[in-house]
Amino acid sequence: MNVFKTHASIIEDYSSYISSFISIADPDIRQVVDRALSTGKLWPEPLLQFNPSFEMFGGLEKLIESKTLHEAIGDIFKGYKLYRHQVEAIQLGTSGKDFIVTSGTGSVKSLTYIGSIFHHLLSNPAAKGVTAVVVYPMNALINSQFEEFSRYKKNYEEATGKEFPIIFGQYTGQDGEEAREKMRKNPPHILLTNYMMLELLLTRVRERNIRDSIYLNLRFLVFDELHTYRGRQGADVSMLIRRIRSNCVQQIVSIGTSATMISDSAGDIEQQKAEVAKVATTLFGCPFTSEQVINEKLARSLSPTGTIPAKHFLAAAIESGIHQEDDIEALKKNPIAVWLENKIALEERGGDLARGKPKRLREIAAELATDAGMAEERCRLFLEELLLWISASNVRQQEYGERYTFLPYKLHQFISQTGSVYTTLDQDEKRDISLEPGVYKIDEADKKPIFPNVFSRGSGHPFICVSFVGNQSPSAF
Numbered sequence: 254m255n256v257f258k259t260h261a262s263i264i265e266d267y268s269s270y271i272s273s274f275i276s277i278a279d280p281d282i283r284q285v286v287d288r289a290l291s292t293g294k295l296w297p298e299p300l301l302q303f304n305p306s307f308e309m310f311g312g313l314e315k316l317i318e319s320k321t322l323h324e325a326i327g328d329i330f331k332g333y334k335l336y337r338h339q340v341e342a343i344q345l346g347t348s349g350k351d352f353i354v355t356s357g358t359g360s361v362k363s364l365t366y367i368g369s370i371f372h373h374l375l376s377n378p379a380a381k382g383v384t385a386v387v388v389y390p391m392n393a394l395i396n397s398q399f400e401e402f403s404r405y406k407k408n409y410e411e412a413t414g415k416e417f418p419i420i421f422g423q424y425t426g427q428d429g430e431e432a433r434e435k436m437r438k439n440p441p442h443i444l445l446t447n448y449m450m451l452e453l454l455l456t457r458v459r460e461r462n463i464r465d466s467i468y469l470n471l472r473f474l475v476f477d478e479l480h481t482y483r484g485r486q487g488a489d490v491s492m493l494i495r496r497i498r499s500n501c502v503q504q505i506v507s508i509g510t511s512a513t514m515i516s517d518s519a520g521d522i523e524q525q526k527a528e529v530a531k532v533a534t535t536l537f538g539c540p541f542t543s544e545q546v547i548n549e550k551l552a553r554s555l556s557p558t559g560t561i562p563a564k565h566f567l568a569a570a571i572e573s574g575i576h577q578e579d580d581i582e583a584l585k586k587n588p589i590a591v592w593l594e595n596k597i598a599l600e601e602r603g604g605d606l607a608r609g610k611p612k613r614l615r616e617i618a619a620e621l622a623t624d625a626g627m628a629e630e631r632c633r634l635f636l637e638e639l640l641l642w643i644s645a646s647n648v649r650q651q652e653y654g655e656r657y658t659f660l661p662y663k664l665h666q667f668i669s670q671t672g673s674v675y676t677t678l679d680q681d682e683k684r685d686i687s688l689e690p691g692v693y694k695i696d697e698a699d700k701k702p703i704f705p706n707v708f709s710r711g712s713g714h715p716f717i718c719v720s721f722v723g724n725q726s727p728s729a730f
Contacts, residue, residue, distance in 0.1 A: 256644065257637055260664055264296050267668065271295065278713035282674055282706070285686045294688065299666040300611035301640075303598035304359050306659070307336040308550035316340065321347055322368060323375035328412035329405045330368070332656070337550040339365050346473075347372045351507040351541060353479065353533050355515040355526075356549035357608065359661070362510040363398065365547075366475045367405075369506070373472060374419050374442055382470035383463065385443045386497075388451060390481040392425045395445045399423045402443070419443065424463075425450055440466040448482075448490050455496065468500045474537075479509035482536065495538045507537040515548055521603060522548065551606040554659045555585045555594050562588035567625035575638040581646050581659065589621070589639055594660055596620065611665060673705040676717065 268290065277283040289295075312334055316322040321344055335343075338356050345352040346369025354362045370385045389395045399421070406417040422441040424433065440463045446454070454460045454467070474497065476482065482490045498505055514532070515525045523543060530541040553559055562570075570588040584590055597617055600609045618633035625632065640662065647658040677685045677694060685694050685703065693700040706715045 254644075255641060256664060257641075260299065260666065264666070267296065271671065276710060276713035277674075277708055277715070279715050281684070282676070282686055282715060285688070286674065289688055295669045295671065297667060297669075298613045298615065299664040301614055301617065301662060302611035302665060303594075303609065303660055303662045304357065305551045305594070305598050305606070305608060306554035306657070307338065307356070307360055308552040310335045310337045310340045316343070321372075323372050325375050325409065325413075326368065326371060329371060329409045330364070331408045331412060333364070334657075335364075336360060338547050339368075342366075342547045343368045343372075345545065345547070346370075346506060346508065349504070349506055350545065351533075351537070351539060352545045352547055353509045353511070353514075353529055353541065354547045355511055355529060356547070358512050360512075360549055362512070363401070363477070366473065366508045366510070367402075369508070370443060370473050370475075371405075371419065378418060380442065380470070382466035383440045383442070383444050384470050385473035385475065386451065386467060386471060387443065387445050387473075387475040387477065388448050389445065390447065390478045392427055392447060394477065395423050395425055395447065398445055402445075421445065424454065437462050448476075448493060452489075452493055455493075467497070469502055471497070471501050471505055472503055473506050473508065474498075475508040475510075476536075477510050479511040479533070479536070480514050487536065491536050491538065494536065498538060507533075507539055509533055509537070522605070522607075551599065551608070553594060553599065553606070556591045559595050559599075560591075561595055561624070562592055564624060564626055567592060567621070568627055571625060571627050571631065571635050575635070575642050577638075577642050577645055579642070581650060584642060584646050584659065587639070589635065590643070590660065592621065592624065593617075593636075593639070596624070598660060598662075673707075674715075675703040675705055676715075677701050677703055678717065 271290070275286065277286060313322060313327050313330060316335075317324050317327055336356075338354065338360065342352050342354050342365035346366060352365070354360075354365050356362055366385075366387070374380055374384060387398070389398065402421045406419075406421075409415070409417045420439075420441040421443040422432075422436050423445040424436060425447060437460060444463070444467075455464050474494065476490070476494075494507075511529075514529050515522075526543040526546040526548060529546045530543050533541040533546070566588040576583075596609075597612065597620070598609050599606050601607070614633060614636060615629075618629050618636055621627070621632040621636065622629040643660055643662070647661055650658055672688060672690060675687045675690060677683070679685070685701070687694075687703060690705075691703060694703050704717045704719055706717055708715050
């Protein structure tokens with residue numbers, strides 16, 4: 254799939270949709286509106302964001318040898334290599350400590366709490382009842398994770414020829430009554446649900462068996478996408494967690510994950526972790542420290558040194574062009590790809606690698622034009638071809654059975670809500686026309702007021718909306 258063609262097609266369709274119900278008879282107003290639409294006021298140029306590689310720890314062998322993970326985990330997570338942040342979180346979870354994982358999208362945060370829960374259940378084969386509750390903000394995520402659990406079950410059974418010893422199940426409003434009744438009679442070890450259904454499980458009489466199982470056996474309480482619980486909903490969830498903790502017999506390990514909590518916090522990484530720990534303490538009702546907040550550890554995937562290629566190498570690469578069929582090794586050696594990773598996708602902060610801020614393609618092209626000494630438009634076209642090559646190469650990697658990709662990226666397109674046209678009351682060349690809302694004309698010394706316009710669907714004629722203060726009712730003329 255060509256992401257740029259797909260993006261252009263979506264924007265074209267949306268532009269056509271917006272234009273289809275715009276009927277403006279006034280030529281001056283129409284000119285202002287058309288100019289704004291043509292410059293992308295409602296759909297500005299998308300931001301390009303890279304998802305850098307994470308620092309690798311390696312296979313499961315070391316953790317199994319050190320007894321951090323049960324030996325059967327090797328069969329369950331067959332073929333997996335762990336990232337550094339995953340290992341740090343698992344070491345906390347399997348030792349009975351609370352933790353929050355704040356690594357980015359694609360960092361497989363779920364493996365941290367799944368590995369911790371599996372280790373406990375495999376190490377305690379006599380465990381019965383609901384040992385872990387995993388709460389997701391959306392049923393779609395529950396369905397996705399249920400499929401992931403099913404894949405782990407299949408891995409174990411194919412490797413050992415034995416039945417998977419861990420029972421898991423989902424409990425949502427979408428599940429049939431037969432499935433729910435089965436779960437009521439025999440609660441699973443791991444319960445996947447949402448916070449609203451969890452609330453009902455603790456209050457409805459017919460779910461009493463599941464509730465009692467939670468209070469008697471619960472050891473892990475996990476909230477995925479922790480950043481979604483804010484405001485009143487966050488208060489509701491916080492009170493729900495406190496009710497569970499106060500009724501449970503055993504000590505609970507509280508776990509949260511979020512891809513955005515760190516980026517939403519101000520300051521350096523330590524200040525950000527401290528702020529996340531403060532939020533977690535408030536939400537879970539138990540103390541968290543910065544050491545219990547696990548952030549991502551990034552690594553370079555193309556050039557281990559991080560050296561930016563010299564100007565003549567960049568220019569030569571642009572002159573040579575892109576061959577979409579070239580393999581991944583050619584991509585890793587391409588000077589522009591190396592430049593893109595080290596100049597745009599990554600940046601150094603306090604000696605550590607951090608994600609670069611999302612940028613528009615034209616901004617990246619301008620930087621490349623400066624560094625390579627080439628025309629900006631040519632650099633932009635080359636970057637588009639390079640990004641398509643990166644996508645194609647990663648698809649081939651996955652087709653070959655490889656789990657890990659190189660410099661994946663995504664486009665963020667923001668689409669603004671439509672608004673009104675604002676004009677002054679002048680009906681000559683002094684009339685000011687603006688799409689920016691306000692009370693007065695911008696930079697007008699005498700504060701000349703502006704008013705929103707509405708347009709007749711039939712004729713397109715504009716009507717100025719005004720309100721009279723006093724005994725007269727609102728009207729339009």
